[in-house]
Amino acid sequence: MKTNRNRVWAAAAAGVLAALGMAGPGASGASAAPAMWMQESADAPDQLIFKDGRIIEGEVLEETATTVRFLVVVAGIKGEQTYSKADILAIERGVRDESGKAGVVSEEADQAAEPSADEPTDGAPGVYMIELTGRFGRDIAPTPIRDAIKDAAKMRPDYLIVVVDNAWETAWGEKLADDEAAAFDQLFQTEDMEPIFTKELPEMLGYRPKIVVWVKNAMGGAAFLPFNFDTMYFSSEGRIGGIGRLEQIFGSTGDARVREKQFSLRLGHARGMANRGGYDARLIEAMARTEYVLSYRIDNGKAVLVEGAPNTDLGEVLLTDDGQAENADDIKALARGQGNDNLTLSASIAEILGVSQGTVDELDDLLYELGIDRNYRMLDSKSERIMKNWDRELEGAERSLRDLWTRFLNVQVQGEYRERTTARATQMSLLLKIKALLERYGEVYKVRMLRLPDGLPPIPALDVLHEQIRQEQMKDKP
Amino acid sequence: MIKGFMQRLGGLAAGLVLASVLLFASATNAWAGDKIYLKDGRVIDGDIVREVNGSVWVNYTIGGVEQKGAFFGAGDIDRIERDVAADPAPSDPIKPVQNDTAPKAEKRPGEVRGVVITLEGTVGIQFAAKALEEAIPWLEEQQVDVVVLKINSGGGLLLEIAKLHETIVNEFKPRFRTVAWIESAISAAAMTSHVLEEIYFMPEGNYGACTGWSGALVAVEGRGLEEVLYLMERASAEGKKAPEIMRSMQIEEPLSYNKSKDGEITWYNTEEGEFLVNATGRILTFDSVQAEQCKFSKGTADDLETLTRLLGYPEVNWLGKHVPGEIFPISRAEDGMRTWRDGVTKAEDNFQVYFVKYGLSIANAQSAQDRASRGRFVGEARRHLAIIERACKDFPNLKLLQGLTDEWFEQQHELLRELMRLP
Known part of the structure; x- marks a missing residue:
């Protein structure tokens, strides 16, 4: 379940960013050539699926809200490349892995040890x-x-x-x-x-x-x-x-x-x-x-x-x-x-x-x-660690929500057209990040156990707010 | 006989006067079509072998030359019609074709084939007659003998019940041994299941609470109530159940029973029976223990193995693919049902948002000072309106729930045209 959600979410976030035309820093998707994965280890490659249908295999080195740093291997030569998520349809992790690793992002369960070395010898x-x-x-x-x-x-x-x-x-x-x-x-x-x-x-x-x-x-x-x-x-x-x-x-x-x-x-x-x-x-x-x-x-x-x-x-x-x-x-x-x-x-x-x-x-x-x-x-x-990590994740999400909402409220749309455009892009980006967090922790958010900053509207209202800003930008077009 | 019964149900349904009652019309088949209509007018006829967030990879043929895994981005696709015989395309990377979920071999002598189909969500929205009907051709093709309708629903729209009764009584029961397996059947979900003679429970199962209501917990009263009571008297007869049971699920009438030495049950809508199952002033919901004690349920099964035994078979070939975390194999019929539910749920979730977006676009178009600017907003409005129209076309019950009509859509298109006529 987590696997699917992460995949879908990565793609969805990329899709939304693309819709806003907000390529992240270092975006270089256009320069990426189709690559062939030269498997040098038993580990399965990750795949970046681009919106134009290209699929590049390699290894995700780092992932931010807007970019993916990726190790591409072509004919045995390795190279790092940073791609904008705006160009990416989906990120598939470990796609050749049939064991269930595919698509897992930092999943606690995956860090768990394999069955304990002290297997029962006495049937205990x-x-x-x-x-x-x-x-x-x-x-x-x-x-x-x-x-x-x-x-x-x-x-x-x-x-x-x-x-x-x-x-x-x-x-x-x-x-x-x-x-x-x-x-x-x-x-x-x-x-x-x-x-x-x-x-x-x-x-x-x-x-x-x-x-x-x-x-x-x-x-x-x-x-x-x-x-x-x-x-x-x-x-x-x-x-x-x-x-x-x-x-x-x-x-x-x-x-x-x-x-x-x-x-x-x-x-x-x-x-x-x-x-x-x-x-x-x-x-x-x-x-x-x-x-x-x-x-x-x-x-x-x-x-x-x-x-x-x-x-x-x-x-x-x-x-x-x-x-x-x-x-x-x-x-x-x-x-x-x-x-x-x-x-x-x-x-x-x-x-x-x-x-x-x-x-x-x-x-x-x-x-x-x-x-x-x-x-x-x-x-x-590992359950204690899993539970604690979840708690930390929730607190981190709440801190982020407070920070993002405050930043959103403080964005001033003013100045020249380019400044206004940048300000609105920032607003929309912040709203998307807030929505992403609310959806990520939806099971807690929906039962009102996520501590939200004052005045933060529910998800449908965030969508509407986003649309309002987008249309304001359209109206503002010289 | 059955047809006659259903006609009467249909007539009844048409007469029901309930604020929340809706008829369920047609809907897009979840499995329908592997035709990809591109925005540039091309139509690609082939097999979708992979699908990710609206983009597809397709195997198709041009002039006899096979094109494998051709990619079409979501932005280039106008619409997709899916092949009725195909499984929904996976989002997984393309892999060699695995074994079909359905057996290709002829049925062995004595083989019993079964399928579990889940009915979940809101009756009339996710839990709909149309989606169930669309499973029939595949079930027949696979020579299925037993269909288990696994119910998990908190109820829904009253008028869908007659539609579901019609589908179950006229289409399923004559073709298949059709039974209900109850995880939770509340209100309209219980009323739907009531036409089935064989009802099995899961240990946590519940069944009942069939009081009709609308708005702020306002009960259906008067003629509307009498019509629903009568509807369920007929459904009780069809399902060979004592009408007293459903009555206690609908209104605050007590329910008790006596059990004879040979196990025969006599029901009373009073407290006079030896065994009281519902006190005066309460609404009845059965749990699995109560239901089995009074023989309303044919048994309690936590898994398919137990259910097979309760059905009286030494073995059933349950069609479908084993999926980790699922307690029964997922057949093509079940897969289609799940796809249907996902589609209608997504449409339902987005409906209001697209309405607001449409309204914003119209307002901005109306206040635009020049034609170019107005054109941009009219374009936006058209885009949002198209999404609303598509959702209404695919899931007409959503259209009815919103009170939308064809006239309303025509008016909107006219409004958009007028806006573009302005200087």
Whole structure:
């Protein structure tokens, strides 16, 4: 996926630059002659595909927003050449490579080691661990997860431990309350992540590794993720919740029937996740809908869920009340995370209900619970680095967005025609760069977890702004 | 019998009064045409062997001499009509032709051939009857026995449902064993699937929430509601389902059932049954567990192997190419469906932007002080209008959604001509 996106994006950026007639410095595409790649190493060549159909093979040495520095080899003679992206239709990387390298630009997963040298000699199961930390939808997003999973697939793990420990806060770092409304729709972000584990990984491996979720903090959209897997452990402070007050997400907008439809379809999606993991889907209802009353009792050592208020004669215990009138959680309970209008699964209640298979605070304890503590191989996971790099990328993108937008706002279109033309070209170039960044991090941008500079309009408005400037330039033509 | 049913559905559909209801007309076949119409008037008739961002490499013949991999830049191409029999050209570098996704061999005795086709996106936009119909010739040519419609959609436009019913009931069911495999079928997607007797779920599957609405969560009421309820009573009969089920998915009626000793289910739109699946005041959405318990679903399958077993076959030759990350082979029919979805999505995304660009060009042309300057903006406007027209032609539902008419386009062309008549 990343491969395709990069290819398409490189070409698209080149296309747009071409449309603006903005050849970068050092552009020399016109002087480039068709070249033949003399393969001197096992590495596959890169290809530059020009808009006039020429294809040149060699090696991309450096790539900027406007140019590509390229090592061309003709009849054994090497030479560097810089081409303007305005002349380039697409950049294909490693096109002769059948192994999947093609088109990858600085992909973390590619830097990962090949399967560890210490291959099992004694059949010890390999354990790969991924820690999902930070803000859900931002730090925990499909791209870094997919990269980590690709890294995991190279190690061919028997066990994949997924630690869920998300920060329950906004993109701006503001803490959220347990009973925060409107978090339920983060469910749809989870739906973009779950198949990476449950479908893509088994497809890559050809088998299904044992996926174990270790819950430290799974709030908001992160709450749905553990339910997709049949093996869940909690840390002693672990909790799953933050998806309550579903009935409030539309306020009083529209008709009750349509609001009910909206709640129903959302719960349908969420219950589906619980079903996938083999959990009682009524737990989702109790976590989401305030008026839903759920109790439990223990039969033969096993928790049995009962809809409605508890029958104390049968030893039933209330999980969630209807949250109405005197049953509504008070501020004391809410402040202490002890409300029962919506269910928040703590380590203890999750264990009682059979959701959690145990409470562990150390990895060794988890491995012990899994029965592999004496005989396992901890695989060299690059996931932490992948996640950190993603975080750095996002922060870098945000800095760039601030800088680009400020520069755009400061461009003065004035002076002689040539100066005005240059100023408008600069404006358009800056807008394109902003748009490129927003699209590059679209998965975070679309869920409003990318911190944008004040006043930055959405992508369609950027397109319009760009067109306005372009037409202003046309009007200005002497 | 079926034809008669569909005619009644069609009549019903025409009478539906809903703000968001649209009919779906024709659309460009995603696989149609390997004719490259160049802007200089030439027409290249050949095979597109590679395609990158609108530029193509083509194998074709001039006077009996074969031209291999001839390049035509995007800027030189007016339009492309694609060969109905061909796969979409890859963007990958040209390589030796690999094995076709479809078996060339005659069908072995006892061989069962199957295909999975995904129906995703908005019903009436990406999830459309026309795209499904266009798969039929290839499915027939390949002697396909089983078509699995894998559904993943949050719903869409009500009037497309009748079109889809017609396609599924009249075109697919008589030709193929057609089943639904539900990942998510909400609203119009569930209503579409309801005419199928065989519905299978994925473990995370959901099906229901079929309440009609428009605008700011305003429910369809009155005659419009009665018509949709009736539409789905007929669809329930066609799919051999108790009408009470769909009713609880459409309006806040409870649903419960009793199960006899021999497993027979009796449904009630009350809470009197032993098993309550939808409480009063709620709208029903089934999950995979509920659906299987009450026999609405024929079973739950997470993969093709399980689905094959549930379908009752020891083996199915699932046609298509294995693609990493995909849980079923990608056939030509599926490839076409995906190309269709990509095309309509792109057109939908760009529609508003091109409207604004067109408007800007017109405004600038109107305020231009001289003919040359005006001409430049009229040219711009024509370019943007052509893009809008192309999108409307390829995907007429977008045209209807925007409320555009042929008259509107004629008026715009006249406006542009008038602008150019000014001194």
